Amino acid sequence: xxxxxxxxxxxxxxxxxxxxxxxxxxxxxxxxxxxxxxxxxxxxxxxxxxxxxxxxxxxxxxxxxxxxxxxxxxxxxxxxxxxxxxxxxxxxxxxxxxxxxxxxxxxxxxxxxxxxxxxxxxxxxxxxxxxxxxxxxxxxxxxxxxxxxxxxxxxxxxxxxxxxxxxxxxxxxxxxxxxxxxxxxxxxxxxxxxxxxxxxxxxxxxxxxxxxxxxxxxxxxxxxxxxxxxxxxxxxxxxxxxxxxxxxxxxxxxxxxxxxxxxxxxxxxxxxxxxxxxxxxxxxxxxxxxxxxxxxxxxxxxxxxxxxxxxxxxxxxxxxxxxxxxxxxxxxxxxxxxxxxxxxxxxxxxxxxxxxxxxxxxxxxxxxxxxxxxxxxxxxxxxxxxxxxxxxxxxxxxxxxxxxxxxxxxxxxxxxxx
Amino acid sequence: xxxxxxxxxxxxxxxxxxxxxxxxxxxxxxxxxxxxxxxxxxxxxxxxxxxxxxxxxxxxxxxxxxxxxxxxxxxxxxxxxxxxxxxxxxxxxxxxxxxxxxxxxxxxxxxxxxxxxxxxxxxxxxxxxxxxxxxxxxxxxxxxxxxxxxxxxxxxxxxxxxxxxxxxxxxxxxxxxxxxxx
Amino acid sequence: xxxxxxxxxxxxxxxxxxxxxxxxxxxxxxxxxxxxxxxxxxxxxxxxxxxxxxxxxxxxxxxxxxxxxxxxxxxxxxxxxxxxxxxxxxxxxxxxxxxxxxx
Amino acid sequence: xxxxxxxxxxxxxxxxxxxxxxxxxxxxxxxxxxxxxxxxxxxxxxxxxxxxxxxxxxxxxxxxxxxxxxxxxxxxxxxxxxxxxxxxxxxxxxxxxxxxxxxxxxxxxxxxxxxxxxxxxxx
Numbered sequence: 001x002x003x004x005x006x007x008x009x010x011x012x013x014x015x016x017x018x019x020x021x022x023x024x025x026x027x028x029x030x031x032x033x034x035x036x037x038x039x040x041x042x043x044x045x046x047x048x049x050x051x052x053x054x055x056x057x058x059x060x061x062x063x064x065x066x067x068x069x070x071x072x073x074x075x076x077x078x079x080x081x082x083x084x085x086x087x088x089x090x091x092x093x094x095x096x097x098x099x100x101x102x103x104x105x106x107x108x109x110x111x112x113x114x115x116x117x118x119x120x121x122x123x124x125x126x127x128x129x130x131x132x133x134x135x136x137x138x139x140x141x142x143x144x145x146x147x148x149x150x151x152x153x154x155x156x157x158x159x160x161x162x163x164x165x166x167x168x169x170x171x172x173x174x175x176x177x178x179x180x181x182x183x184x185x186x187x188x189x190x191x192x193x194x195x196x197x198x199x200x201x202x203x204x205x206x207x208x209x210x211x212x213x214x215x216x217x218x219x220x221x222x223x224x225x226x227x228x229x230x231x232x233x234x235x236x237x238x239x240x241x242x243x244x245x246x247x248x249x250x251x252x253x254x255x256x257x258x259x260x261x262x263x264x265x266x267x268x269x270x271x272x273x274x275x276x277x278x279x280x281x282x283x284x285x286x287x288x289x290x291x292x293x294x295x296x297x298x299x300x301x302x303x304x305x306x307x308x309x310x311x312x313x314x315x316x317x318x319x320x321x322x323x324x325x326x327x328x329x330x331x332x333x334x335x336x337x338x339x340x341x342x343x344x345x346x347x348x349x350x351x352x353x354x355x356x357x358x359x360x361x362x363x364x365x366x367x368x369x370x371x372x373x374x375x376x377x378x379x380x381x382x383x384x385x386x387x388x389x390x391x392x393x394x395x396x397x398x399x400x401x402x403x404x405x406x407x408x409x410x411x412x413x414x415x416x417x418x
Numbered sequence: 419x420x421x422x423x424x425x426x427x428x429x430x431x432x433x434x435x436x437x438x439x440x441x442x443x444x445x446x447x448x449x450x451x452x453x454x455x456x457x458x459x460x461x462x463x464x465x466x467x468x469x470x471x472x473x474x475x476x477x478x479x480x481x482x483x484x485x486x487x488x489x490x491x492x493x494x495x496x497x498x499x500x501x502x503x504x505x506x507x508x509x510x511x512x513x514x515x516x517x518x519x520x521x522x523x524x525x526x527x528x529x530x531x532x533x534x535x536x537x538x539x540x541x542x543x544x545x546x547x548x549x550x551x552x553x554x555x556x557x558x559x560x561x562x563x564x565x566x567x568x569x570x571x572x573x574x575x576x577x578x579x580x581x582x583x584x585x586x587x588x589x590x591x592x593x594x595x596x597x598x599x600x
Numbered sequence: 601x602x603x604x605x606x607x608x609x610x611x612x613x614x615x616x617x618x619x620x621x622x623x624x625x626x627x628x629x630x631x632x633x634x635x636x637x638x639x640x641x642x643x644x645x646x647x648x649x650x651x652x653x654x655x656x657x658x659x660x661x662x663x664x665x666x667x668x669x670x671x672x673x674x675x676x677x678x679x680x681x682x683x684x685x686x687x688x689x690x691x692x693x694x695x696x697x698x699x700x701x702x703x
Numbered sequence: 704x705x706x707x708x709x710x711x712x713x714x715x716x717x718x719x720x721x722x723x724x725x726x727x728x729x730x731x732x733x734x735x736x737x738x739x740x741x742x743x744x745x746x747x748x749x750x751x752x753x754x755x756x757x758x759x760x761x762x763x764x765x766x767x768x769x770x771x772x773x774x775x776x777x778x779x780x781x782x783x784x785x786x787x788x789x790x791x792x793x794x795x796x797x798x799x800x801x802x803x804x805x806x807x808x809x810x811x812x813x814x815x816x817x818x819x820x821x822x823x824x825x826x
Contacts, residue, residue: 047713125718143707157484187775267729334825513623521616528608536654548791567813569674573681
């Protein structure tokens with residue numbers, strides 16, 4: 001088997017990394033003529049293949065996620081979910097898409113028509129740009145850039161503005177309110193997100209995602225073991241920016257109709273809906289890359305295609321988002337902002353300092369990774385448990401959020417005139 | 419910098435950035451002006467990428483397109499809609515003249531100076547910037563934090579901090595609940 | 601072929617546009633936006649210098665830009681806070697009407 | 704590398720084309736009379752749970768939003784400084800640690816001030 005994999009390695013027919021055949025194709029094109037004239041053809045072909053592949057993948061993933069999401073959430077809520085269209089309701093996403101396309105699309109009279117039409121189109125760009133830097137395999141990255149970690153955060157910070165475009169151009173008080181609440185929440189959670197990713201960058205010394213995956217491969221460990229606090233803060237703060245149920249105050253349907261997309265109907269609404277799923281998948285993909293080894297799986301990536309491992313991890317971690325969505329109730333905006341600034345931000349800062357200290361110990365004393373990494377893992381896991389539990393206890397988050405339950409007899413007696 | 423790709427990218431980005439900057443001037447609604455400003459920031463970030471300044475480009479996206487854009491939007495929505503117009507003064511003509519004179523002078527100087535050229539194509543800038551911040555610019559690095567804290571405290575004091583006079587109705591029931599518990 | 605002069609021209613034009621906006625608008629927020637455009641034009645020029653001009657420490661341009669971004673953001677946040685505060689006290693953000701200290 | 708960033712440009716094109724196609728198909732369905740298009744004044748009015756809209760829609764917001772945006776800007780810039788520091792940290796570990804502790808410490812003071820001044824309370 002080893003001989004086989006060695007024989008396959010880096011040949012165009014080695015489909016364990018789909019980057020290989022593309023690379024071979026580009027090399028062939030670059031070899032046309034005298035070997036330099038047609039590089040621009042190769043470049044454009046490579047770019048178009050990468051972009052089209054990601055677009056196609058995202059389209060299919062969105063359709064699959066509609067079904068997975070609806071089915072899983074309905075199971076959590078003890079319902080059947082879609083079960084009429086096709087076996088197990090598998091054709092439901094197609095039916096949804098067809099329905100949305102042939103629905104009447106209304107544009108509110110008073111709104112700003114150009115911005116109103118622009119918002120659902122523009123909102124796709126950040127999602128696709130994030131997928132562009134995710135390593136699906138060792139060579140399967142559309143754009144392998146050196147500042148990828150910060151780039152992801154920067155691209156993500158564009159989404160609130162698009163949501164504002166949608167909310168403002170609708171000329172609806174609820175839309176604008178939803179958009180403003182959404183922005184306030186998104187910017188608050190961006191800070192803990194940036195700082196938690198900073199912990200990863202500090203520990204690995206890499207800012208490109210492939211480098212971080214290779215670091216985990218080199219030391220044979222998933223970063224969630226070494227950076228549990230960063231993984232937790234990243235997961236909470238990134239999922240808070242997705243406008244999904246525990247944190248969907250931008251579109252809280254029982255408070256402000258549907259928030260920023262109240263006035264959107266037909267396909268334009270469908271686009272917002274699809275982007276929400278795409279963003280959620282992107283977050284689980286980033287989580288898988290940074291904290292769960294990406295395409296690497298303890299040597300099994302020699303046999304299993306790397307992109308299959310990555311997709312598997314992405315979808316499994318998406319399950320965590322589905323469970324969060326299906327089980328938690330929506331929070332109020334003041335609770336959410338309190339949580340971001342008074343809980344996640346201090347934790348992320350402490351994490352950065354602890355990691356800096358650990359890296360100093362590791363670097364200055366030249367201890368081998370085999371000894372120092374297990375110690376760090378144990379210390380960090382214990383520390384994160386102690387910090388989270390202790391912080392919740394000492395600052396009274398647990399107490400304050402829970403209203404005192406009325407005691408029927410004593411309260412009634414106390415209220416009665418003597 | 420040569421080659422079809424970078425050159426065409428440069429001209430596209432130059433047109434995009436100058437055009438969006440002009441549209442900030444021309445937009446009638448101030449929200450449109452903000453959207454064009456964000457487009458300007460983004461196109462300038464792409465221009466930084468073209469100059470192989472990838473970290474600065476990402477910083478530009480994060481701070482300008484993300485943070486400053488949101489800040490301006492919030493500042494606009496804190497003022498009522500009747501203020502959301504461009505409102506030009508009689509200085510449009512003189513302003514254009516002043517801008518043209520300054521730009522013309524700079525262009526004149528740019529073309530009449532003999533720049534000692536080199537091609538500094540950085541493979542990666544983050545590490546170099548980090549080392550520069552740690553060694554040569556260690557003091558400005560610390561002073562930046564003092565500047566930031568000063569800006570933060572100053573702005574909180576200016577907008578009111580604790581003494582924000584909101585009408586109690588607008589604050590909502592949850593706000594009152596929080597106040598009582600404190 | 602794109603050289604240093606190309607970027608300097610773009611930077612100069614952008615600076616001029618920023619100056620035009622800052623001088624000719626009455627809305628305080630728009631004036632600030634003009635100032636941001638001017639600062640960005642300067643950033644572009646600095647990065648272009650650090651890319652094209654011979655130097656021992658070419659990275660200095662980038663570090664300088666980061667400090668400019670810092671100062672610009674601090675300036676914008678304080679200035680917009682002042683705009684908000686002025687609006688709440690005076691009921692307008694029209695700079696022609698905020699003239700209490702004129703005399 | 705510059706080429707990789709160029710690939711992101713292709714992705715932007717796809718990002719416009721993907722939703723654009725969906726919208727164009729939707730519009731075409733309207734042209735072929737498969738999709739209804741019967742607007743009337745009630746349908747096109749602003750939807751606020753059936754109640755007629757009152758006053759301007761672009762309402763004025765309260766200042767709490769601004770305070771959060773302000774804190775966000777400050778900490779965003781902090782992260783801009785901390786990322787290069789994190790990458791270059793290996794070269795100057797102890798010195799870098801001291802610098803970062805001072806840097807973060809000063810900003811934590813600001814956070815503490817905001818916390819103390821109740822600027823972090825949503826109202």
